Amino acid sequence: MSxxxxxxxxxxxxxxxMSLAAIFALRMLGLFLILPVFAVHAAHxxxxxxxxxVGLAIGAYGLxxxxxxxxxxxASDRFGRKPVIVxxxxxxxxxxVVAALAGDVQTIIVGRVLQGAGAISAAVTxxxxxxxxxxxxxxxxAMIGSSIGLVFALSMVAAPLLxxxxxxxxxxxxxxxxxxxxxxxxxxxxxxxxxxxxxTGRLIDVLRDGQLMRLxxxxxxxxxxxxxxxxxxxxxxVASGGLPMPEHWKVYLPAVLLSFVVxxxxxxxxxxxxKLKQVFNAAIVLLALVQFGLWLVGDGLIPxxxxxxLFFVAFNVLEATQPSWISxxxxxxxxxxxxxxxxxxxxxGLFLGGVLGGWLGQVYGPAAVSLFCGLLALAxxxxxxxxxxxxxxxxxxxx
Numbered sequence: 001m002s003x004x005x006x007x008x009x010x011x012x013x014x015x016x017x018m019s020l021a022a023i024f025a026l027r028m029l030g031l032f033l034i035l036p037v038f039a040v041h042a043a044h045x046x047x048x049x050x051x052x053x054v055g056l057a058i059g060a061y062g063l064x065x066x067x068x069x070x071x072x073x074x075a076s077d078r079f080g081r082k083p084v085i086v087x088x089x090x091x092x093x094x095x096x097v098v099a100a101l102a103g104d105v106q107t108i109i110v111g112r113v114l115q116g117a118g119a120i121s122a123a124v125t126x127x128x129x130x131x132x133x134x135x136x137x138x139x140x141x142a143m144i145g146s147s148i149g150l151v152f153a154l155s156m157v158a159a160p161l162l163x164x165x166x167x168x169x170x171x172x173x174x175x176x177x178x179x180x181x182x183x184x185x186x187x188x189x190x191x192x193x194x195x196x197x198x199x200t201g202r203l204i205d206v207l208r209d210g211q212l213m214r215l216x217x218x219x220x221x222x223x224x225x226x227x228x229x230x231x232x233x234x235x236x237x238v239a240s241g242g243l244p245m246p247e248h249w250k251v252y253l254p255a256v257l258l259s260f261v262v263x264x265x266x267x268x269x270x271x272x273x274x275k276l277k278q279v280f281n282a283a284i285v286l287l288a289l290v291q292f293g294l295w296l297v298g299d300g301l302i303p304x305x306x307x308x309x310l311f312f313v314a315f316n317v318l319e320a321t322q323p324s325w326i327s328x329x330x331x332x333x334x335x336x337x338x339x340x341x342x343x344x345x346x347x348x349g350l351f352l353g354g355v356l357g358g359w360l361g362q363v364y365g366p367a368a369v370s371l372f373c374g375l376l377a378l379a380x381x382x383x384x385x386x387x388x389x390x391x392x393x394x395x396x397x398x399x
Contacts, residue, residue, distance in 0.1 A: 009136045012191045016131035017140035019189040020124055021147040023085075026182040027092065028148050030175030031061065031115070032155035037163040037171075047105030057109045059351055064116030066347030070203065073122030073340020077333060081127035081193050085120045085186055092118030093179045100172035111172070118179075119347075122340040129327035129335055130194050134390075135271055138324040142267045145319030146260055149312060153256040157249040206330070206338045214383045215326050218284075220345040221380045222318055225287065225373045227353025229294075229311070232366040233304070241301035251305050259312030266317050277389040280321050284381045287314040291374035295367050328390035 009017075038058060042048030076084040095114025102108040125144070132140045162171055206212055237243045237251060270279040290311045297303045323339065330338035360369045 007135060009132075009139065013132050013136055013140065015189070016128065016191050017143040019185050019191075020128050020131075020140070021143040022185050023124060023182045023190075024121075024144050025147040025151045026178040026185070027089070027120075029151040029155060030096065030171075030178045032152050033159045033162065033171050033175065034058070034168070036156060036159040038168070041163070041168045042105055045104055050105070053105045053109065057105055057112055060109050060112040061116040062347045062351040064113050065119040065121075066344050066351060068117060068119040069122050069343040069347060070337065070340035072119050073126060073336035073338070073343070074203070075336070076123035076126055077336035081123050081130065081336070082186060082190070084123045085127070086183055088118035088120035088123070089179050089183050089186070090118070091115075092120075093176045096172050096176035096179060100169045100176065102169075115175075119343070121343040121346070122336060125323045125327070125343070126336040126339045127190070127193055129323075129339075131191055134328055137327060138267050138271050138276065138320050141322075141324045142263065142316070142320035144323075145316055146263070148319070149256050149259070149316055153249065153253045156252045160246055203337055203341070206334060206341050209329075209338075211329055211387060212326065212338055212341070214387055215322055216342055216345045217383060218318070218380050219322055219342055220349040221376050222287070222315065222322075223346050223349035224353040224356070225291065225376060226315060227350050228357030228360070228369050228373055231353075231357035232361055232369050233308070236304060236366065237301070241304050243301060251301075251308060255305060255309040255312050258309050259316055262313045263316040263320070266313075267320055270321060274389075276321060276325065277387065279317060280325070281381065281384055283314045283317040283321070284377060284384055286310060287318070288374050288377035288381065290314065291370050291377055295370035295374060325390050 035058070039054055042054045042057070047053050072084055072088060092115050095111045095116075095118065097111075098114055099108045099111030102111060125141070128140050128144065129137060159171070162174070166174070234248060237248055241251075243251065266279050266283070270276045290307050293303075293307050293310075297307070323342065326338055326342050327335055356372075357369050360372060
C-alpha cells in the first residue's frame, strides 16, 4: 500500500535522526582518523616492525565488536537503549585513553580491543527504530549512514594534518573527547526513548528467520566488499591514477558528496512511494556493476573516480535501507537482538574483507579481488530478489 505523499517527519523524528547520526559520526571519526597514518606511526614505536601486530592493532576493533554486538543488542532489549549505549561509549573512552598512553603496539592493541568492546551500533540503530515511524525510518538510517560516509571522507583529509600537529597520542585523546561528546548528545539531545518490551524475542528465533538472515548476509557481503576495495583502491590511485597518497582525499571527498546527491532522491522514492525493495535491489545491481567495472577497467584516474562515486551511491543506499528493513520485520521485543546479529555480521565482513582482500590481491592480483566482489554481489542479488517487501506499521510519534 502506498504511503501518502504528504506525511512529513515530526520534530522529534528529525531531532532523533540528526542527534543519533551525530553520535555515530563522533565515534566513527575517532576510529577513521587512525587509518591513513597508523602504519607510518607504528614504524617508530616498539613492535611496529611486526606487520602482523600492526594489522591486528587496526583490525582488533572490528573483531571484538563482532563478538559483542548481539550481547549489546539483546541487553538494550532488556535494560533499555540509552543505558547500554552510555556503557559502551564509556568503554570506548577507556580504550582510547589506554591507546593514547601506550608506548608500544601491543598496548595499542589492548586499547583497540577495549574500543571494540563498546559495540553500540545495534543499540543505536534499535533506538533510531524506536523513535521513528516506518515510513520515515529509512531517512533516519540514511542520516546515520551518510554521517559515516562523510566522516570517512573528512578523516582522509584531516588525519595527516592532525598527526603532524598533535601526534598519534593526540589523535587517541581526541577520539576519547569525541566519545565523551557523544555521551552528552545522547543524554541531552536525543529524545526520550519509548518503553522497550522486555526481551520477548529469542536469539534462535532471529537466526531461524529467513528474511532476517538474508539481510544479514547482505550486510556481511556489503562490508566485506567495502573492506576488500580499500585494500586495493589506494594503491590503484597511486600506481595507475598517478595520485600521491596525501592527495587521495581529492577523489574520496567529491565521490562521497556527489553520491549523497543521488542517494537522497533514491531514499525519498523508497519511502514516499513504498519502493524499498526496488531501490534496494537496484543498489545491489549497481554495486555488482562497479566491481565488474573495476575488474575490466582497473586503472586510470577518471574511471576510478567515477566507479568510486557509483560505489558510494550504492553503499549509502544499502547502508540506509538494510537496517530500516530489519527494524520493520523484527519482532518488537527482539529488535535489539536482530540488529545485534545484523551488526555482528557487518563487523565480521569488515574483518574478513581485509584478510581475504589482502590474500587474493597478493596471490592472484587486484583484478581477482574485483571479480570476487562482483560475484559475491550477484549471489546477494539472487537472495534479495525473492525477499518479501517489508510491511508498513504506522506508529505514533509525538511532535
